[in-house]
Amino acid sequence: MQSAAPSAPFAGPFAIGTLSATDQELFPGLVVPEGRVLDLRTALGEPALTTRGLFERWDEELPRLRALAADVTGDAWQPLDGLRVHAPVAPRQVFQSGANYRQHVIDLEVAHRSPDDPRTVEEARAEIAAVMDRRAAEDLPYVFIGLPSAITGPYDDVVLPAWAEQPDWELELAAVISRPAYRVSVAEALEYVAGYTIANDLTDRATVFRRDMKAIGTDWLRSKNAPGFTPLGPWIVPAESIADPGDLRVTLKLNGRTMQDESTEDMLFGIARLVSYASQTARLLPGDLVLTGSPAGNGMHWGRLLRDGDVMDGSITGLGAQRTRCVAEGAS
Template sequence: MSVKPEAASALFAGPFALATLSALDGAAFPALVTSDAQVIDLRDALDDADLSVRDLLNDWEAVLPRLTALAGDSAPRRAPLADFRVHAPVEPRQVFQSGANYRQHVIDLHVAHRAPGDERPEAERRAEAAEIMDRRAAEDLPYVFIGLPSAITGPYDDVALPAWAEKPDWELELAAVIGRPAYQVSVEEALAHVAGYTMANDLTDRATVFRRDMPQIGTDWLRSKNAPGFTPLGPWIVPAASVGDTGDLRLTLKLNGETMQDESTKDMIFDVARMVSYASQTARLLPGDLVLTGSPAGNGMHWGRLLRDGDVMDASITGLGAQRTRCVAEVAR
């Protein structure tokens, strides 16, 4: 799907962003997209026919000045963005996902996922959830798990709702894109390893989050989050310097034109630096990897309205552009 002309005037913060594009009948390629909706094919500009966005991130410190120069240079051949299809901006090797990182969202989920037999008033259960959040923040313990790159799809692609998914839900998230390997980095060092930011809609089937057959095992993230296309990503990777402070970005998701999520990253319990640092204490983060930072309040469980065939989700995050994805029911096999 090409970018609609009405969206081109406010693509992203800063003078340029990275994208993965293709002509309607061609192979995908790494692109520099300028703020006036023009495209520079980076294979030609950097003289590398096999170049990918992940290759650029592998050498981010050296590449970034060259990209900045290209964005301001009138010499490279350019083409209108509207002529191209927009894909997910990068193919990560690893996807680190954060759960329970927006205070109000977690409280809402705690109330919605009432355990069988728990007849306490809602106010009491909300107070319990708030206490849990306060304790997690004080103990400095983010919650991170692993997602599959195969779940990623483009920012304007249709999303197939599996026939087995009884309660598919949306979860718009800010995603940090790693630009330098990070292993056991401190919170103070963490942002130096982030090349830029993009947006992800981390869809979840609420009916399969918890293993009812084995409650002692807990959550089943493979089943609930990793169906093909369950992570629409992009459209762009915006350099970290252009985004600036991620402590007050607005996340907005509309379902069929009605606002469902509309919250600031101020509601995060753990900020981007803390999430990247925490993940790096166990795993080695690699260039192109994603660190999703959790989703704010306003998911379908809160509204009592889950995703259905034909639904259209419009999502945006300050400075990072916009997604539009349509839900299509998968035919049962």
């Protein structure tokens, strides 16, 4: 589906992307709102530089990026139109947060409740809401691991595997790590975040829970990690350009109809708590992603799952927008 990159606005004077000209190598680009791009391999004098390599010394390079973005004159800047936009970074690790939006969890619990549940829908929602409030106050985030191989570009087609019976959308805010983080506190966690981007964490609802081994619980490998199940980008916007990541609008439209439209304010656990929590067990590395969960309005809520030909438009305040088309496996 990739075509000329749209000119969706982003916050601040610049963002980071990964781009390529036709049949050319990928390059890390400094993108400015005027719709121009600077190849950072040339600008920084490093022919082998990658976007992930940039984040490995983010604190050092950030002042240079600010200076470069302040002057968009000169032949080194090229128009964004005509360039292919890829996923903005190739992470080594992807940390995904589940059950992190209050209304989303309530909707899912109600949708998946047993037919024999004696409670009315209203009673079930009230009880689940009380559990969510206690969890936010007393419990820990729920974080699991995703595969980098599931990541695809923000305008690429998404292939729906033939085995996926209930493919669903889940638009999310993603934090990008700037330096190694291990056992960092909540108070210092945001110091390890370089910026933010958009992720659509697709899920096959039919395979989330193991039917053959119910005691084991969720099967995230099967349900979330098909190739292309995580459209990412288009840009990584520096954290300094986002005034409050806890107050951004997450919006997904399916074929033009708004399905998700919620503020990150509805998150049970904010970005600092998620980053800190993940770092208590794992060492987070530069360029890694921490996905923060998806708000209410997924397909299970609407009773409408993804199918061949669907087009998803996802946007988050200040981060631009992505557009992906669903293609059934084997479809021409």
